[in-house]
Amino acid sequence: DADVTQTPRNRITKTGKRIMLECSQTKGHDRMYWYRQDPGLGLRLIYYSFDVKDINKGEISDGYSVSRQAQAKFSLSLESAIPNQTALYFCATSTDAYNEQFFGPGTRLTVL
Amino acid sequence: AQKVTQAQTEISVVEKEDVTLDCVYETRDTTYYLFWYKQPPSGELVFLIRRNSFDEQNEISGRYSWNFQKSTSSFNFTITASQVVDSAVYFCALMRNSGNTPLVFGKGTRLSVIA
Numbered sequence: 001d002a003d004v005t006q007t008p009r010n011r012i013t014k015t016g017k018r019i020m021l022e023c024s025q026t027k028g029h030d031r032m033y034w035y036r037q038d039p040g041l042g043l044r045l046i047y048y049s050f051d052v053k054d055i056n057k058g059e060i061s062d063g064y065s066v067s068r069q070a071q072a073k074f075s076l077s078l079e080s081a082i083p084n085q086t087a088l089y090f091c092a093t094s095t096d097a098y099n100e101q102f103f104g105p106g107t108r109l110t111v112l
Numbered sequence: 113a114q115k116v117t118q119a120q121t122e123i124s125v126v127e128k129e130d131v132t133l134d135c136v137y138e139t140r141d142t143t144y145y146l147f148w149y150k151q152p153p154s155g156e157l158v159f160l161i162r163r164n165s166f167d168e169q170n171e172i173s174g175r176y177s178w179n180f181q182k183s184t185s186s187f188n189f190t191i192t193a194s195q196v197v198d199s200a201v202y203f204c205a206l207m208r209n210s211g212n213t214p215l216v217f218g219k220g221t222r223l224s225v226i227a
């Protein structure tokens with residue numbers, strides 16, 4: 001089984017809908033991240049969490065919120081989805097600040 | 113501010129050619145970490161290498177090699193004898209040594225290896 005899983009893998013929704021993307025990990029890592037990937041822009045950080053009680057905004061947090069329900073779970077919500085939030089979303093985990101991040105398979109979100 | 117520049121947006125080579133992907137970074141820190149990730153057409157992100165700023169020794173892993181030069185703030189990636197399976201988007205990333213800052217990614221270089 002994959003160490004970092006994301007659900008759903010694909011989602012099509014309409015403008016104004018509330019959407020939640022979920023991330024679970026079995027690696028036992030404290031640090032979790034949400035990124036967004038757009039063509040030609042690389043990966044941009046949305047939110048990150050260094051432990052259950054710690055949530056930090058990333059580069060592009062506007063329009064998003066997160067919840068760290070447990071060490072293993074980190075959810076990303078779009079309260080009212082808009083078309084320019086159409087993108088590929090990645091969750092990642094890491095043991096500490098200096099080691100590599102392990103990425104989930106991604107969620108492709110389309111907002112119509 | 114931390115910044116990573118991958119000036120090559122797309123590169124196309126013929127199979128068996130060598131290819132170098134450039135990565136230039138900006139940081140005021142003396143200690144930092146550099147990374148390369150691969151994103152094949154299937155979409156997942158695969159970790160390739162991490163390099164500490166104190167370790168300027170070049171690294172080779174099979175057909176892959178990395179050239180780290182602090183003097184030019186570059187961490188370039190070379191694929192020798194490229195293969196079609198090397199076709200992917202490659203990302204360079206930078207992390208400060210502060211302990212509580214996340215990765216900063218470049219915009220990626222799309223490599224196409226043609227048979």
